[in-house]
Amino acid sequence: MALNDRMIKTKENWAKFRRGGEEREVFEDSQDPRLPPGQHVVHNWPVLDIGCKPDLSLEDWRLSVEGFVTSPIVWTWDQYLAEATCTSVSDFHCVTTWSTFDNEWEGVSFKRLIEVVKPLSLATFVLFTAHDDYTTNLPLEACDDDDVLLAYKWNGKPLTKEHGAPVRMIIPKRYGWKGAKWVKAITFSDKDQKGFWEIRGYSNSALPWKNDRYA
Ligand SMILES: Nc1nc2c(c(=O)[nH]1)N[C@H]1C(S)=C(S)[C@@H](COP(=O)(O)O)O[C@H]1N2
Numbered sequence: 267m268a269l270n271d272r273m274i275k276t277k278e279n280w281a282k283f284r285r286g287g288e289e290r291e292v293f294e295d296s297q298d299p300r301l302p303p304g305q306h307v308v309h310n311w312p313v314l315d316i317g318c319k320p321d322l323s324l325e326d327w328r329l330s331v332e333g334f335v336t337s338p339i340v341w342t343w344d345q346y347l348a349e350a351t352c353t354s355v356s357d358f359h360c361v362t363t364w365s366t367f368d369n370e371w372e373g374v375s376f377k378r379l380i381e382v383v384k385p386l387s388l389a390t391f392v393l394f395t396a397h398d399d400y401t402t403n404l405p406l407e408a409c410d411d412d413d414v415l416l417a418y419k420w421n422g423k424p425l426t427k428e429h430g431a432p433v434r435m436i437i438p439k440r441y442g443w444k445g446a447k448w449v450k451a452i453t454f455s456d457k458d459q460k461g462f463w464e465i466r467g468y469s470n471s472a473l474p475w476k477n478d479r480y481a
């Protein structure tokens with residue numbers, strides 16, 4: 267796969283030299299109590315990826331949820347849609363310092379997914395794998411939250427390809443890179459396995475309110 271190696275290298279260096287983000291510029295907007303430290307509001311929706319935007323047909327699309335679960339699933343698009351009854355409004359914070367407010371997401375809530383697959387008690391971590399081979403990881407307790415969704419709609423419209431259609435993860439309390447676009451598999455595990463940016467120096471926890479950008 268042709269990834270954007272130069273961009274990836276640049277961001278890896280940011281992670282190396284901007285540890286903790288202490289020297290980060292403080293924007294005037296950061297007076298806004300809804301803005302985490304070092305963030306500013308944008309009114310467009312930037313696109314960020316590692317250099318590939320997979321084109322997925324709904325007919326061939328599958329979502330696997332596997333690993334340390336009682337009932338693994340492989341959902342077709344219709345099976346996914348049948349469970350996509352959750353709506354949640356949240357803010358989105360990207361590690362590159364932009365934030366967007368009041369995004370309305372629609373899809374399957376992670377809490378519903380947990381009811382369906384029933385994670386084993388040993389399952390304490392989750393790894394997300396996407397169709398561009400991007401990966402990212404979180405503790406299960408970070409995903410087991412009311413505002414975490416496998417989203418297919420944003421502000422009433424289906425997601426566009428560049429934003430992760432047909433389905434992407436939304437995890438509002440973590441920086442945006444923790445939310446895999448074009449999500450393909452969700453793997454529950456007893457072990458924490460680092461994802462694409464976590465291997466390259468990004469924070470494992472990624473908490474916007476703690477300015478927790480790099481490891
Ligand atoms: N599959 C996949 N998901 C991904 C990425 C990616 O490169 N591939 N980039 C992440 C990063 S770094 C960010 S900031 C957000 C950006 O989402 P957006 O392009 O919809 O704004 O997606 C995240 N999810």
Ligand SMILES: [Mo]
Pocket residue numbers: 314360361362442443
């Ligand atoms: Mo990002």
